[in-house]
Amino acid sequence: MVTTPLLPSDYLDLVSPLRAGADLRGRIEAVHPETGDAATVVIKPGRGWRGHTAGQYVRIGVDVDGRRLWRAYSLTSPTDRRDGRITITVKAIPDGKVSNHLVRRAAPGTLVHLDQPTGDFVLPQAKPAKVLYLTAGSGITPVMGMLRDTGFDDVVMVHCAPQPQDVIFRDELHRLAADRKLRLTEVHTATDGRLDIARLGELVPDWAERETWACGPAGLLDAAEEHWTEHGLRVRLHTERFRPRTVVTGGDGGEVTFSATGTTVDADGATPLLDVGEEAGVLMPSGCRIGICFGCVTPLKAGAVRDLRTGEITEAEPGVLIQTCVSAAAGPCDIER
């Protein structure tokens, strides 16, 4: 009543954006280069941060060229870091707006927006006797969070990167190896060629006995899932994908209505509704943009949408929520935004 039409928090945000009770934010404190195109961002999270489990990711909203963009990044800091800071390690991908901004332009002091950490690519309560980490490229990031957090008696890591200088955390990995906390095999794909999963046994003879966490490009993960399944060991393999597996490339689109804002646009059958809405200026919630975090779910009021990963059609019914980042119009539809 005192501050209407604003809320007291609108004023408190001016002086204390990280206080308890505020929308969850963080302040970038430092950006440390890791390789030529990767960097670790140290963030002081707001008081509302509930802490993470090793291997989880966080959705982070960053203003790039004045525009708020949300992405998901794996947490690379241990869960018990003394100063309470968290880190994410970001690899700049070609045309990646957020990744390039974080790696090359983000300045200490900048406020970012956070969600609570989430993800089920985590270690089990009961310690497995033998562990294998199978990673490629920036797929090393959630595993680094695990390595820094929890020690095991017998850990093997197979990591793929084009060249030695592309290996993120290389010095730290080698130190861990020197301390016998880890047996490390680097596969340099630029010279050695891609890792052939069928020949994993040559690198890790006892791979089948190991509880395995794998993270990397879709090609590696698809091959790994197939390999473990063939040997009847699928339950031992845990994977984390950074990109959706899209199978649907086309199909009929339709007229999309965002009824809460009264916006109507034509959309094709291949563009995620999240992109369609953002392009039309609708305030769309978003997150990982790859169909895993459910930060973008929105009611589908009418019509039908197609899941770009599976091709499955979802029709409107009361209470039906869709993930706009992996759904495209399948004919006219009405999204409640």
Place this chain on the structure above:
Amino acid sequence: MTAIDPTAHLTAEQIEELGRELDAIRDEVLADRGEKDAAYIRKVISAQRKLELASRGVLLFSIFPPAWLLGTAGLSVAKIMDNMEIGHNVLHGQWDWMRDPKIHSTTWEWDHVSPSEQWKHSHNELHHTYTNVIGKDNDLGYGIMRVDEDQRWHPFHLGQPLWNFINACFFEYGIAAYDLELGKNLRKRRRKDPEFRARARAVGRKIRKQVLKDYVIHPLLSGPSFLTTLAATFTANLVRNLWTHSVIMCGHFPEGVQVFERRSINGETRGQWYLRQMMGSANISGSRAMHFMSGNLSHQIEHHLFPDLPSNRYAEVAVKVRVLFEKYELEYVTGSLPKQVFSAWHKVFRLSLPNRKPKVRTPAPEKELIAA
């Protein structure tokens, strides 16, 4: 409306070319819109909030005259900033591209008795689409005045200088009533319409909150300064009302601004729509401070051409737009604030009386062209 059509010399092809050139100006801004613009609006919002807090803080001691003066001045400026450079422009969606849910047309609420949702409908959808079209754009005299010879005279208009003055003093309530289309909806048949009643209740709630804050809670917080703080908030609201009313009158009422017939917009092309906005709006010239305090509505012509471009860009856009006015030999209606306010008021007085000579209704050539 002038009897001579000021756009008669333009061919249909030229009008479309003009439209393309305006589109190009818009695209240039869009391509360049980014971090600096975002920093601008955040700075303005932060400054407004700090100014309002400080002013209300000072007013706790408003029993002392210097504190009263300082606090009232600060609060007046804060309220004007909230309504003009921030509220009006955020509600236009000028900052939606930032995707910041806290600075977005769908979530913003302003220090004003008209709920933003209703204002957006009557202002963004009706006024900006049907700018200066008689019978379609109720901004032409707000339904209580006659501001063009082509609007039919009624004895009620004899009192319009007084109506306009009262409207100026209580402008925010005038806008709320206008957004509710109160005149039309108070007729018996419509009064019970559930949609109207829901909207009227929403306005009632907003008024209650605003009045409670300005005239009860803050005076009470001031303790012994109760009465002086009450007077201060009343004054700040009055100053805000008079100022915004003056600025907004200058947008479409000064001499030289064109109005259009209802049928003239049938099948209107993009070029013709642009041309109507150019001829139907008037600017105010002045200092940067004046532009800022008017919410850059002093660049009314540019605002009407590009209602969703960030307001901080209108000044640079105006330079390019003015070149087009010259190129196409069109009159760019502009003048200082006193001159334009006088011009608008002069019209309000003049048109309170019926037209001197019955106007011969010959279809002006421009109308043919626009209808073509």
